Amino acid sequence: MEDFDDIEQQVRNIIVEQLQVDVRNVTKDSTIDGLGGDSLKALQILSLFETHFNISISDEDAIKINSFKSAVEVVRKHLKK
């Protein structure tokens, strides 16, 4: 079993809710495509990150979000700001 810290858990929950997948399927190596998502789902996940974490994600970082890891990275980066 992988360990997820608090931020990772929240990111995971948002992905689960948007893609309607079993939480156990979202691992640290998951990609949005691999979980059955696409660019439109990525856009919605991104939008939820902004409201949930109260952050503003730049376009440059927005296009990087295509996996669990990249999502967590982008969220952490903007939480630090």
Place this chain on the structure above:
Amino acid sequence: MNRRAVITGIGTVTCVGINRDSFWDAIINGRSGIKRISFFEPSQHRTQIAGEIRDFDPLKYIHSKEVKDMDRISHLSIAATEEAVDNAGGKLSKDTGIIIGTGIGGITTDDIEHSLYNLKGPRYVHPLAIPMIMCNATACHISKRYGLMGPGYTVVTACTSGTNAIGEAYRLIKNGYTNTIIAGGVDASITPGIFSAWCAMRVLSTMNDNPEGACKPFSKDRGGMVLSEGAGIVVIEELEQALKRSANIYAEIIGYGSSYDASHITAPNGNGQAMAMEIALKEANLPPSEVDYISAHGTGTVLNDKIETMSIKRVFSNKAYSIPISSLKSMIGHTLGASGAIGLIASCLSIRDNIVPPTINYTTPDPECDLDYVPNKARKSNLNVIMLNSFGFGGSNGVLIIKRFTL
């Protein structure tokens, strides 16, 4: 049946001019109408610019008693219709049809009424909100105004709406259902709610410090589209009728193609676009080599301009490199459901004056967009045949072909 359809009247309201002449003057001189948003405080939005029509007074066209019972889409399209009908110079017969396209209908009213409901409660919602919001409201007002009882419907195909409306009108006339149709497109959706949605989609340019330079179709450094509002209306007539009354003929509509992409709700697809162009050419009975100018959809998003370039190359092969292609959106932004109709109006004037409008704000060549986009300056050119492209969310494609009129 060998009936031909010609355009005898044009009218338009845009952010670069509230009538045909001021619009055309801005277009051939490459002037942008994009500015910082004034309709609401934009500072909390990622994008803070748009193509607003600021000097427009609906009371010049509509009685004060009626103005408040109509959405802005009706105000704009009535003004454009007045101009087009006046330009056509004839009395409209009772069997004149009305086919207007709109991407989202009376959304200004929708936004306001929802706010009132949320802030104050249901009793405060306008009792005429429904007939103001509905997409066919505009056609109803035009029908009442001129006493028109001909065939009509409202076309809702996102940014292809105006083009499809004109294409359908052309076919109704060609096939003998009626002799005159008022056709075109309108959208007015620079409202806080809808604007937030566009921002959330991340397709709008964020070049807030340089509004006039923000829309850069086909340029490598393009950063998205600019939301805009407008109306474009044309009077289409059966040729014999137009000749009988010695009407001024701007151009003949000779081909129309419509297709769906069958792929994605927002991303464009080259197959569907090429198919629409090919259907239009086939109906026009013209080889691609006869097209003198393409009025592009050219929104200024990375994806649109790249895919549209690909589709044009697929249809026109090597000839693609020698056809001038330009995007009005570089100057007037994206008027959504009105864009095809406004584009067609510009194309009528292009044929009249033998001028190709420029794509302004073009600064950096893009290897993926390597055609002749008429950068920054209008160009004199003998024009006989023009193709107009419109592509919308939902994967809807519409293409019109017009030709200089000869007997």
